[in-house]
Amino acid sequence: MIHLHSVTKSYGQVHAVHNVSLHIPKGAFFALLGLNGAGKSSIMRMLAGLSRPDSGSVEVNGVSATSPESRVNMGYLPEHHKIPVGLTGEEYLLRHCALAGLSRRDSKKQTELLAKKVGMAAQLKKRASAYSKGMLQRIGLASAMVGTPDLLLLDEPVSGLDPLGIREFRFLLEELRSKGVTILLNSHLLSEVEKTCDTAAIMDKGQILVQDKISHILKEGETLEELFLRVLEDGHA
Amino acid sequence: MRNVFLIFTYTAKDRLRQKSFWVIAAIAVVFVLFMRGCYDAEFSVNGKELNSLTIAWHASKIIFHIVGGAILLITILLGMRLFPRDREDGGAVMIVGRPVARWQYALGRVLGVWMIASIFMFCLHLAIFLIVWNKTGGVLPGYLTASVICFLNILFVVNFVALLSFSFPGFASGLFAALVLVIGFVSASFFQVTQSKALQSALSGSLPTDVSWWRAIYPKTATLQYYASSFIGNESFTQMGSIHPILNVIAYTIITGLLLFWRVQRQEY
Numbered sequence: 001m002i003h004l005h006s007v008t009k010s011y012g013q014v015h016a017v018h019n020v021s022l023h024i025p026k027g028a029f030f031a032l033l034g035l036n037g038a039g040k041s042s043i044m045r046m047l048a049g050l051s052r053p054d055s056g057s058v059e060v061n062g063v064s065a066t067s068p069e070s071r072v073n074m075g076y077l078p079e080h081h082k083i084p085v086g087l088t089g090e091e092y093l094l095r096h097c098a099l100a101g102l103s104r105r106d107s108k109k110q111t112e113l114l115a116k117k118v119g120m121a122a123q124l125k126k127r128a129s130a131y132s133k134g135m136l137q138r139i140g141l142a143s144a145m146v147g148t149p150d151l152l153l154l155d156e157p158v159s160g161l162d163p164l165g166i167r168e169f170r171f172l173l174e175e176l177r178s179k180g181v182t183i184l185l186n187s188h189l190l191s192e193v194e195k196t197c198d199t200a201a202i203m204d205k206g207q208i209l210v211q212d213k214i215s216h217i218l219k220e221g222e223t224l225e226e227l228f229l230r231v232l233e234d235g236h237a
Numbered sequence: 238m239r240n241v242f243l244i245f246t247y248t249a250k251d252r253l254r255q256k257s258f259w260v261i262a263a264i265a266v267v268f269v270l271f272m273r274g275c276y277d278a279e280f281s282v283n284g285k286e287l288n289s290l291t292i293a294w295h296a297s298k299i300i301f302h303i304v305g306g307a308i309l310l311i312t313i314l315l316g317m318r319l320f321p322r323d324r325e326d327g328g329a330v331m332i333v334g335r336p337v338a339r340w341q342y343a344l345g346r347v348l349g350v351w352m353i354a355s356i357f358m359f360c361l362h363l364a365i366f367l368i369v370w371n372k373t374g375g376v377l378p379g380y381l382t383a384s385v386i387c388f389l390n391i392l393f394v395v396n397f398v399a400l401l402s403f404s405f406p407g408f409a410s411g412l413f414a415a416l417v418l419v420i421g422f423v424s425a426s427f428f429q430v431t432q433s434k435a436l437q438s439a440l441s442g443s444l445p446t447d448v449s450w451w452r453a454i455y456p457k458t459a460t461l462q463y464y465a466s467s468f469i470g471n472e473s474f475t476q477m478g479s480i481h482p483i484l485n486v487i488a489y490t491i492i493t494g495l496l497l498f499w500r501v502q503r504q505e506y
Contacts, residue, residue: 048334050506068336076334082327086254092331098243099335143331 001026001151001182002047007056009042009206016042017053018206024184024199026150029177031193031214032186033228034203040186041079042206044155047184048076060151072101075144079155079186081136083128089115089139090124093146100147114142119168133160141169145176152176152183158192170196194224202231240341241348244332248349252315261311262357265304269364272300276372290375297377298469300365305387305462308358309418312391315350316398317411320501329506343501347494350395355388379468386465389486390458394418396493397456403500418458425459428452456489457482 002024009017017039024030032040045051046058049065060070083092090111097107115121118138128136137160144152158166166189173196176183187193193200194214201211210217210231218227252258275296280287323329323346332342362384369377394414401410461482467474 045506050330050333052505068338071334071336076330078327078330078334082325082330084251084326084328084331085322086251095243095247095331096335099240099332099337101239101336 001028001061002184003057003059003062004043004046005057005059007043007046007053007058009039009046009051009053015206017046019056020203020206020208021056022201022208022211024182026182027180028182028199029173029197030182030184031197031200032184032203033190033193033200033224035232038203039206040203041155044076044079044153044184044186047153048074048078073147073150074153075146075149075151076153077140077144077155077157079159081140083131083136083139085129086127088125088127089120089131089135092128092139093124093143096143096146102147110146111142114145115139117145117172118142119165134162134165137161138165141172150181152181154183155186156188157185158187158189166192190223190225190228200224202228204232240337241345244337244342244345245348245352248319248346249353252350252353258315258353261314265307265357265361268303269300269361269368272296272365273368273372275300276368289373293369293373293375294377294470297365297369297380298466301362301380301383301466301469302462304358304361304365305384305390305465306418306422308354308361308387309390309394309458310415311357312350312354312394313398313411313414313418315354316395317402317407317414319346319350319395319399319402320504321402321407324504324506329504333506339502339504340498343498347392347395347399347497350399351388351392354391354395358387358391359384377469378471383465383468386468386483387462389483389490390461393456393458393486393490393493396490396497400493400497400500403497403504417456421456422459424452424455425457425463429463453480454485457485461486 002022004020004022007017007020007022008015016037020039020043022043032043034040042051046053047060047065049068049071052066058065060074063070083089087095093111093114094107097110098104102110111124112121115124118141120135120138120142123131123135128139131139137157141154141157144154158169161169170192173183183197185193185197198213198215199211200214200217201208203209214224218224222230276289276293279289280292320329323332329342333339359381362380366377366380369375369380397417398410398414401413404410405413457480464474464482
């Protein structure tokens with residue numbers, strides 16, 4: 001499903017991603033973990049076609065991530081999700097639906113359905129400027145799920161959500177898992193990652209230190225948080 | 238083409254939502270209504286009363302140029318934040334994160350602003366055309382054709398200011414684009430004046446009649462507007478220089494358009 005081969009990405013003098021290779025199979029619930037600036041969001045942006053690698057290749061379903069075809073069945077929630085000024089939540093979702101290739105009738109149906117799913121049905125007609133951070137995030141989650149994607153890239157999806165929202169998000173992920181959707185998740189909330197994801201990669205300074213099934217890399221009685229800190233200290237699992 | 242059409246409609250809708258656009262539109266309407274007075278008054282030169290259609294023709298031609306120039310400045314205002322705003326408010330991620338090619342995104346955005354500004358200008362010119370018809374009973378041939386020719390100027394300005402906005406802050410790119418236009422207008426207007434028969438005969442033909450090289454290759458938005466205005470009275474237009482203004486502006490539109498597409502293609506979001 002996802003292939004990164006020797007990917008390097010720099011922003012000026014900063015090496016955001018350094019020689020990263022990654023393979024995520026179809027149906028996996030994969031977590032990218034790391035401190036701020038580890039290169040997780042850069043990988044997400046490259047997969048979503050918003051950014052290009054300096055070297056190496058990024059492929060989704062065998063298609064280069066720079067090609068629009070790679071995004072046909074992909075949903076993406078960016079780290080700092082924003083809604084263009086002046087739009088209501090409904091208009092924003094309708095635009096996502098139309099750009100994903102849905103007909104007007106299907107767009108309307110799916111907008112209502114997704115708004116219900118993320119608990120925003122009552123707020124849909126409000127302008128985005130009136131939304132709280134949590135509401136923006138909920139609409140962002142709904143927009144990522146437009147068009148029944150088979151791959152979801154979620155960059156800090158629970159950021160700004162209250163405990164109830166986080167719980168609802170977990171149920172949503174479980175529903176998606178039952179449908180065989182592949183999810184790449186980037187989160188600092190390690191307890192949530194532990195509950196939802198089966199595989200993880202821990203990154204530091206643009207490099208992957210560890211990448212395996214979470215159950216394989218956790219020691220007896222160890223939590224993901226403890227593993228994370230240990231790996232960052234030791235540089236390996 | 239579906240994606241281009243979608244982005245085009247979103248762009249147009251979003252511009253029409255802006256309060257500043259409606260403030261400018263209101264000012265333009267007031268200006269046009271104000272101009273109605275020109276067609277009501279009676280003018281005389283050396284005691285001889287002028288024909289109302291002649292006055293209407295002269296007044297309409299001046300208004301044509303004022304509207305044409307003002308719309309280019311409005312286009313700069315609409316275009317200078319087109320792509321920077323998208324980067325800031327998530328508009329670009331919404332579009333580019335979907336199966337949309339970058340060129341479709343750029344084309345949709347450019348066409349949206351181009352159509353809004355062009356239709357706005359055409360409506361103002363149409364209003365003048367109808368006022369003349371209503372007040373004098375006469376029709377200005379070619380007035381609306383001249384307006385349509387000026388659409389090309391607007392497209393060039395959208396491309397140009399949008400391209401600049403990738404390298405400079407919005408205000409600076411707008412200012413730079415405006416400077417290029419103003420230099421073109423001052424230069425072309427000066428040249429038009431020096432080419433008038435009255436001035437040439439008064440100065441015994443001592444004024445230069447040939448076009449200097451830099452003006453031949455400079456973006457001829459102003460000359461194109463003068464060329465378009467020659468359609469109003471079916472006059473001949475001879476001060477074009479070695480390159481026809483339409484070809485000049487088309488060339489600049491294509492060059493800036495290609496550079497803009499290339500820039501959007503390379504942009505990181």
